Amino acid sequence: FAARRADASSVPDAPYVRALSDARRAASLALARAAVDAHSLEFNEPLITCATPELVASLNIVDDARYGAVLIDEASQFPTTPLALDLCAAASLTFVAAGDDLQLPPRRHATGLLDDVVDAGRVDLVPLEWHYRSGCPTLIGASNALFYGSRLVAPACAPRDPGLVVIEVDAPMASARGPPAGLVNEGQARRIADDVVALVKKADAAGAPLSVGVVTLNRPQRGLIYRLLLESGAGLEAHPTCKGSLRRTPISGRDVSGDPPLFVESIDRIQGEERGTIFLSTLLAPRAGEATVDLETLDHLEEEEDSDDEQVSRRTPRRRRAPSARHYSTLSHAHGHRLLNVGITRAVETMRCYIHRECPAPGPHDARPGRRAFGWLCRTLLKRPSPCGCASCKALAARLAPTLGTGGDSDDDDDDVSFAAGARAWLRRATPP
Structure with a gap:
């Protein structure tokens, strides 16, 4: 910007600078006239514009102005399209x-920017x-060890909440006809619904906001929990x-203005x-009357053709494994490790994991990264040793060990011990030799 300004004139109000300012203000006015989710702040020079990709495309903002810097957040989900290239070209100094x-990655089979x-x-x-x-180191510990090589650093804190909590539920798995059809665990679903209801009642009694989400591995289990809560x-x-x-239903005496949607x-x-x-x-979990779970079950979490969801709302394309296959699995998906990473990193205060003691754990060298990561997660939650003694598995097991949360519905003292162990591990990593 400085070089171009010098080429035009050394005077601050050179024609190039005025034209640039006018174009930016025109873009700002276009945003202001649009009754959409956009926000612009103008501090003389330069203009700062915040907008969604859809808004940028509809208002032709990049056609009217050239910016010193362009920053794209959540770029892993931003599809590499002509709009992305236009945004790159709109940056005169810096593109981030x-x-x-x-x-x-993005939806609709596109590659990510x-x-x-x-x-x-x-x-x-x-x-x-x-x-x-995460308000507690145990919330990010498993993800940090599994996906980031324990490189992430969480600021030191004194959490008021227990962080990661493990609840063993001795309930069998079964098949549901749907739609959507697939595997469900009614015992886990009912326990989760009961615990969510308890939080709802607690928030009602305290007049406090409610911030809750329920995460499942497939849509049949999601649908069951959703119906139980309704x-x-x-x-x-x-x-x-x-x-x-x-x-929460807005009724007299119930302030729900601070509640984000309770997603399931x-x-x-x-x-x-x-x-x-x-x-x-x-x-x-094992089916009724059975003692173990076949690992092939992980590839058949739901029936693809029985979907009752809208295609456009899907965050990740559901690709079939073969032309004749009707099964879909988030864990066996090509991006299964990414899906699992997202699933276990949504909590700010507490994550309650419901698991059967015989939950199948794929081997540490499984060829599919989603299944492999799920195996490590299960062994961590259930405090099982790694079945492999190679150097890489020993190193990963050592990184995962301090991330263990409480075993079951433990009291606050156990939670404090769990946090202390996580804090000591963080200090060992963060303190230079």
């Missing part, structure tokens, strides 16, 4: 693509290592604007969400 290549920029290999790569969402008698109703979510979703639909308390259903 911020995102996480271990979270979800972040992946394409990194693959190009011609840009500076700056890893972001500070993690701010029928719970706790004053919950379908959210009028957020499909797949609930809300499978792990391929929650990118960008966060809630104070997250309930995670791991679903998988």
Whole structure:
């Protein structure tokens, strides 16, 4: 910008500068006239414009103005389209693509801008290592060890909430006809519904906001929990604007203005969400009368052709494994590890994981990254040793060990011990030798 300004004139109000300012103000006025979700702040020079990709395209903002810097957030989900190239070209000095290549790619089978920029290999790569969402180190511990090589650093804190909590539920898995058809665990679903209702009643009694989300591995389990909550008698109703979510019914004496939608979703639909308390259903358990679970079950979590969801609302394309296959699995998906990473990192205060003691854990060297990560997660939650003694497995097991939450519905003393162990592990990593 300075070079171009010098070429035009050394006078601050040179024609080029005036034309640039006029174009930016025109873009600002276009945003102001649009009754849409956009926000512009003008501090003389330059203009700062915040907008969604859809708004940028509809208002032709990049056609009317050239910016010193362009920053794209959630670039892993930003499809590499002509609009993305226009945004790159609109930056006269700096272009920043911020995102996480271990979270979800774009919808509709497109490649992501972040992946394409990194693959190009011609840009500076700056890893972001500070993690701010989780109020307790145990909430990010498993994700940090599994997906980020324990490089993330969580600021030191004294959490008021227990962080990661593990609840063993001895309930069998079964097949549901749907729609959508697939595997369900009614015992886990009922336990989760009861615990959510307890939080709703607690928020009602205290007059406090409610921040809750429920995460499942598939849509049949999601649908079962959703129905149980609707029928719970706790004053919950379908959210009028957020499909797949609930809300507390607005009644006299009940302030729900501070409540985000209570979402109940499978792990391929929650990118960008966060809630104070997250309930995670791991679903998988032996069927009634059986003692173990066949690992092939992980590939058959639901029936693809029985979907009752809208295609456009899907966060990740549901690709069939073969032309004749009718099954779908978030864990066996090509991006299964990304889906799982998103699923276990949504909690700000507490994540309650519901799991059967015989939940199947794929081997540490499973060829599919989603199944492999799920195996490590299950062994961590159930405090099982790794079946492999190779150096890499020993190292990963050591990184995962301090992330263990409480075993079952423990009291606050156990929670404090769990936090202390996580804090000591963080200090060992953060303190230079």
